Amino acid sequence: MNEDIVNMHSVDFYYGSRQALSNIDFSIKSGEFIGLVGPNGGGKTTLIKLLLGLEKPTNGSISLFGQSIERFKQKNKIGYVSQKSNTFNRGFPATVEEVVAMGLTSKKGYFRRFTKQDKQKIKQAIALVGMEAYSHDNIGDLSGGQQQRIFIARALVSDPELLILDEPTVGVDAENVEKFFNLLHELNKKNITLLLVTHDIGTMTHHASQVVCLNKTLHFHGDPKVFQEMTDQEVSQFYGHQLNLVSHQH
C-alpha cells in the first residue's frame, strides 16, 4: 500500500462567517492521479490554498508527506500550476527557458547563479513537456496550450512529488486538452502524484485514478468508472444543479 502524501482530517474552513469547507476527511496516496470536481464556489480552490499553506484550516488538521503542515518545510515536493497561468501577457519579456528557470529562483532567490545542474534541470523539464524546440522563444509568442506546457515545466523543474493543477485547460481547445491529458498521464507514469481541478469531467474520468467531488463537503471519492456510471440525477445532487455528463465535452 502506498503512503499518504496528503492527509486532511476533519477540516473546516471559513472566510469570515462564510463556510467554504465542512468536515473534510481526504487523503492522497503516492502515485495517484486525482481529478477534483465540483460546482463553481464548491471549495476546490480553497482546498488547494490550504494544501499550499496559503490559508490555515479553521478547524481540523492537515499533514503533508507524513508531517503536520505547520512543520512541513520541503516546499519543493509540491508543484503548483494556477488557474490563471495560461493568460500570459504577450509582451512579457522572457524566454521559455527564463520562465521555467523561475521555478528554481522562486525557491532559492533571484540573485543566485544557476549551476550546470540547474541548467540541466531546466532543459529536462522543457523536454518533459515536449517543448525543446521553443526554448529560446518569447513566452508571449506561444499559443495558450503551449504556454500551459511551459507553466507545467516551471512547476516540474524543482522535481515535485505532488503536482497540483487548478483548472489548467480553461480556454484550451479540445485537441490540446487531449494532448494535455496525455502529458499528465506520462508524468503520472513517472511517479508524479497529480491533483487536478477540472470542469472537464468527461475527459478527466478517462485519465484519473480517483475522482473527488467537492461541494463544501466531500460527496464522492472513488473510482472514475463508478463516478461515470452514476446517473446524471445522482451527480446533480452533489452539484446542486442539473448536469449532463454525457454531453459535457467541449
Ligand SMILES: Nc1ncnc2c1ncn2[C@@H]1O[C@H](COP(=O)(O)OP(=O)(O)OP(=O)(O)O)[C@@H](O)[C@H]1O
Ligand atoms: N477570498 C475570499 N473571501 C471570501 N469568500 C471567498 C474567498 N474566496 C472564495 N470565497 C468563497 O468560498 C467559496 C468557495 O470558493 P472557491 O474559490 O474555493 O470555489 P471553487 O470550487 O474553486 O470555485 P470555481 O469552480 O468557481 O473556481 C465560495 O462561496 C466563494 O465565494
